[in-house]
Amino acid sequence: MQLQPVASHFVDGEYVEDETGTPIDIIYPATGKIIGRVYGATPAILERALASAESAQRQWAKVPGRERGRILARAARMIMERNHELSVLETHDTGKPYQETIAVDATSGADALEYFGGLAGSLTGEHISLGDDWVYTIREPLGVCVGIGAWNYPTQIACWKGAPALACGNAMIFKPSETTPMCALKVAEILVVAGLPKGVYNVVQGLGDVGAALVSDPRVAKVSLTGSVPTGRKVYASAASQMKHVTMELGGKSPLIIFDDADLDNAVGGAINGNFYSSGQVCSNGTRVFVQKGLKEAFIKRLSERLGNVVIGDPLDEATSFGPMVSEAQMNIVLGYMEKGVSEGARLVCGGKRIDRDGFYLEPTVFADVTDDMTIAREEIFGPVMSVLDFETEEEAVLRANATEYGLSAGVFTSDLSRGHRVISALQAGSCFINSYNDAPVEAPFGGVKASGVGRENSKEAIAHYSQVKSVYVRMGDVEAPF
Numbered sequence: 001m002q003l004q005p006v007a008s009h010f011v012d013g014e015y016v017e018d019e020t021g022t023p024i025d026i027i028y029p030a031t032g033k034i035i036g037r038v039y040g041a042t043p044a045i046l047e048r049a050l051a052s053a054e055s056a057q058r059q060w061a062k063v064p065g066r067e068r069g070r071i072l073a074r075a076a077r078m079i080m081e082r083n084h085e086l087s088v089l090e091t092h093d094t095g096k097p098y099q100e101t102i103a104v105d106a107t108s109g110a111d112a113l114e115y116f117g118g119l120a121g122s123l124t125g126e127h128i129s130l131g132d133d134w135v136y137t138i139r140e141p142l143g144v145c146v147g148i149g150a151w152n153y154p155t156q157i158a159c160w161k162g163a164p165a166l167a168c169g170n171a172m173i174f175k176p177s178e179t180t181p182m183c184a185l186k187v188a189e190i191l192v193v194a195g196l197p198k199g200v201y202n203v204v205q206g207l208g209d210v211g212a213a214l215v216s217d218p219r220v221a222k223v224s225l226t227g228s229v230p231t232g233r234k235v236y237a238s239a240a241s242q243m244k245h246v247t248m249e250l251g252g253k254s255p256l257i258i259f260d261d262a263d264l265d266n267a268v269g270g271a272i273n274g275n276f277y278s279s280g281q282v283c284s285n286g287t288r289v290f291v292q293k294g295l296k297e298a299f300i301k302r303l304s305e306r307l308g309n310v311v312i313g314d315p316l317d318e319a320t321s322f323g324p325m326v327s328e329a330q331m332n333i334v335l336g337y338m339e340k341g342v343s344e345g346a347r348l349v350c351g352g353k354r355i356d357r358d359g360f361y362l363e364p365t366v367f368a369d370v371t372d373d374m375t376i377a378r379e380e381i382f383g384p385v386m387s388v389l390d391f392e393t394e395e396e397a398v399l400r401a402n403a404t405e406y407g408l409s410a411g412v413f414t415s416d417l418s419r420g421h422r423v424i425s426a427l428q429a430g431s432c433f434i435n436s437y438n439d440a441p442v443e444a445p446f447g448g449v450k451a452s453g454v455g456r457e458n459s460k461e462a463i464a465h466y467s468q469v470k471s472v473y474v475r476m477g478d479v480e481a482p483f
């Protein structure tokens, strides 16, 4: 299978190259070896992308919604037909085990294309009667939208942003993370084969400067970023200076609260899914695991037993359930947090080290007796590091869970469903779970509160973030005026 992309960018319906841009090596995280190279977009490439998106959008907006939807649905089917190939590519881009990518990544991209394709024909305004007069509303696209991606879910992010944007009649220019440049190019290629007019969905590569240039271009009406809070602040500020629409999908330090009455194995399963899937590189992870004192030691014992079943190895081997970190830089950041956990006095239950093999592998790591003031309990780590904190009362758990600038996700495990709903309603988070963790179906709104973000992806909510409503007052009688 060819990994080196045909060219760095996909603009105006075709692959384009400009080798004068900043070179970006593509590194396979499982080996640390260079497997390809792309070049950051030059001003000439950006100009081409912006001009073609602007002109294509005007035509795309005139295509009836149902026809737009048919193209998206066709692309969704093509993605599923090519799931194996796309999953192997996603594994090379990210290092995530094929066991995960074949089940989640391209599939979740296809889900978004199918879902928003299905909605496209029903994106209408409304009629508001005012007696003799009336108002009608028209749901309009925003124009050219820019999507900027993080590296943990390259296919999913390209589709979660592209599908609602296109369904609403916008054009998109998507800039993947420089760490994972390959998958979005395939999404663009498939969309065009499925019938998308050229220029409606473009991909340009680059570092932060390319993202910043797109955000500040006056032809861009909307920016959707998936990334860290510091990047979010910069992008939001730049977009605000031109009063652009934004969606910000940012970081988290989410709480997972496990009560004494929880089903132990389900709670342990939830904590594993919320900390070690994708080697811990999931924004919504429940990395602060608050376990009520009566269950704490049993929880840690069962967790340790189940972590013994982890299969760490070649991500392309279907048996592998835990792969490397996405990059050497991210591995070193996470190693730093592991060292902080130890030096600040948390109890290391398991893990804590780099694995002695090629690539960027870390051990799945659990710290117990973590206190709220420790660095590992306060800062987003974005790696396989679980912090177990203990608590006595429901009120205490809620108070401590909310004591963070973040508010992306939250979960609760309890057999008392009244308590489950009560606790979730008191938690400051956008995407919540009761007796589960980290599910992200396209039908459900996804996003954060507080510093974790603005706006929502997925579900009907996303439509509001990729369209605007024009209201038209229609008077049937004469106009009364004071003079």
Ligand SMILES: NC(=O)c1ccc[n+]([C@@H]2O[C@H](COP(=O)([O-])OP(=O)(O)OC[C@H]3O[C@@H](n4cnc5c(N)ncnc54)[C@H](O)[C@@H]3O)[C@@H](O)[C@H]2O)c1
Pocket: 148, 149, 150, 151, 152, 153, 175, 176, 177, 178, 206, 207, 208, 209, 210, 211, 212, 213, 215, 226, 227, 228, 229, 230, 231, 232, 234, 235, 248, 249, 250, 251, 252, 282, 283, 284, 380, 382, 408, 447, 448, 452, 453
């Ligand atoms: N809430 C979510 O849905 C979600 C999902 C995945 C990841 N994340 C977050 O993403 C972070 C990890 O990803 P990352 O390290 O790629 O994040 P990052 O903030 O470093 O980069 C994200 C993207 O922003 C671009 N960028 C950087 N500076 C920019 C600027 N000044 N202007 C425009 N674009 C710029 C980068 O090139 C990259 O494409 C974590 O904080 C994680 O929680 C959030």
Ligand SMILES: O=CCc1c[nH]cn1
Pocket: 152, 153, 156, 281, 282, 283, 284, 438, 439, 440
């Ligand atoms: O990484 C954040 C988005 C996400 C959560 N679950 C699957 N994808």
